[in-house]
Amino acid sequence: MAADHQKNSPPDYSAPDPDFEARGRASFAKQTMMATLGAEILTVRPGHVEIAMPFGAHILQQHGFVHAAALTAIVDTACGFAAMSMMPKGAGVLTTEFKMNLMSPGKGERFVAVGRVVKPGRQLMVTLGECFAEEAGKRKLITLMTATMMVMNTPGIVD
Amino acid sequence: MAADHQKNSPPDYSAPDPDFEARGRASFAKQTMMATLGAEILTVRPGHVEIAMPFGAHILQQHGFVHAAALTAIVDTACGFAAMSMMPKGAGVLTTEFKMNLMSPGKGERFVAVGRVVKPGRQLMVTLGECFAEEAGKRKLITLMTATMMVMNTPGIVD
């Protein structure tokens, strides 16, 4: 999955709104779903956001692994905030679609979602999201997401 | 989205395991994620499962709507159990991928996920999942999912 082209010309995004990090963290704090999952933001860079979530007994599926939807929650949010970091001041973000490939079960002590902007469009942004399971000091890629984020410019609809 | 061909030849599935409903409900009861969301099974028929979830202050995104991941949780589970109902006794179900189109925000009093089996394969089952928002006695389709479920035959891995 190493992107050769990226090695030659890595995305060097700059955020249109200098307050992008504070804005992203404030928006995250409003998501009660994140608190329910015990998730926290690790990193906010232009076009790149990382979110961590501990294993929790209250978010499991029938085999005792973390539910795919809990992993979806942090990856979608990481992708959404990565997109928001590339939007002008005042714009809100809305996920229009995502697709998750679940490659290995949600087994681990902690899960780290990494969301990146692949295409920062004016109306739509395409993002790539990965989720890693951490266990005994090791990291394993367990899910892969692509998602489309919409730029919402209507005040009042979003914040 | 009315499927004309289905009107002429509706799927008339029969479950290979007569205990499919009890098995599905027992599996659902083990999902702590469902309890966290306040979700409950409404209907289990061969190849067709419905799950309901009330609006909850603890599962919201930044604009005050139900988080896409909470909707994903009930739709994925409805699709997974719809697939499991078509599997032989002893087989377990594993989601390998899903894609959600989010058409309207998660706004409503209650959300009902409907999962259906479109293709009941031996190794993989393709499912279609819908989520409806209920408000003031009205129902609105707000998300559309397609998902692939894998039939797990290895005892011990799944139950």
Next chain:
Amino acid sequence: MAADHQKNSPPDYSAPDPDFEARGRASFAKQTMMATLGAEILTVRPGHVEIAMPFGAHILQQHGFVHAAALTAIVDTACGFAAMSMMPKGAGVLTTEFKMNLMSPGKGERFVAVGRVVKPGRQLMVTLGECFAEEAGKRKLITLMTATMMVMNTPGIVD
């Protein structure tokens, strides 16, 4: 996949542009890809388009079945024109993403793609596309697509 809710309240779309059919057929005629595949439009109704393609020795994959991409071509086009039929005069359509589940191989005499609008939004339209293989007088659903179509209002960019 029978959509129960649709049976009770089927979508009864009306096209904003009365010339939607002529517009769709003219746009189809410009797609050289459709001619290469031997595809033709069967039906254009508001929010509903059907396209047929015969089996062809020049569009196969390595096992002698019709290539998934050829099926994708007619389903994407059916979905795109279904969306276009719901757009105002002068607007163009652009596919932003699609996902295909390939349930059975592309084996048959003729393939019929059915594209329907599920959500006719102002900026984005969500569509559902099916592909049926016809053989010896029988019809079989072989692929399932969901796709997002964007409404393009900039003259000159699209036609």
Next chain:
Amino acid sequence: MAADHQKNSPPDYSAPDPDFEARGRASFAKQTMMATLGAEILTVRPGHVEIAMPFGAHILQQHGFVHAAALTAIVDTACGFAAMSMMPKGAGVLTTEFKMNLMSPGKGERFVAVGRVVKPGRQLMVTLGECFAEEAGKRKLITLMTATMMVMNTPGIVD
């Protein structure tokens, strides 16, 4: 989209079948769809395949750009053969699903599809596919795909 984890531990796949390249090229040669598109294999490495396709007047959509389905054809095939390169001798490959995000129109002199294996499972392989448009010596990422490939072990069904 640069994958940090990959920089630290790039996938260093080795092919189970030493004849993987000859097998991939022979399989490609059987795809009449590839000849119709004018596509050719550029690179076959374990878990990594590149395919090129020139702009062609016979594969366009209504705005004069290369049809999304033609791009899909080469990306799906690159992903499929990348997966096949990681399979044991005698196994065949079948795409079970793919999702494409179309980020920019199919405008350019040549299109290069890069397919990579992200997760080489025993039954299913998850792949990531990119398509680049080349024009005036420049390369631009225009589409992003994730796809699931199935390992087919039944002789006679596949080759």
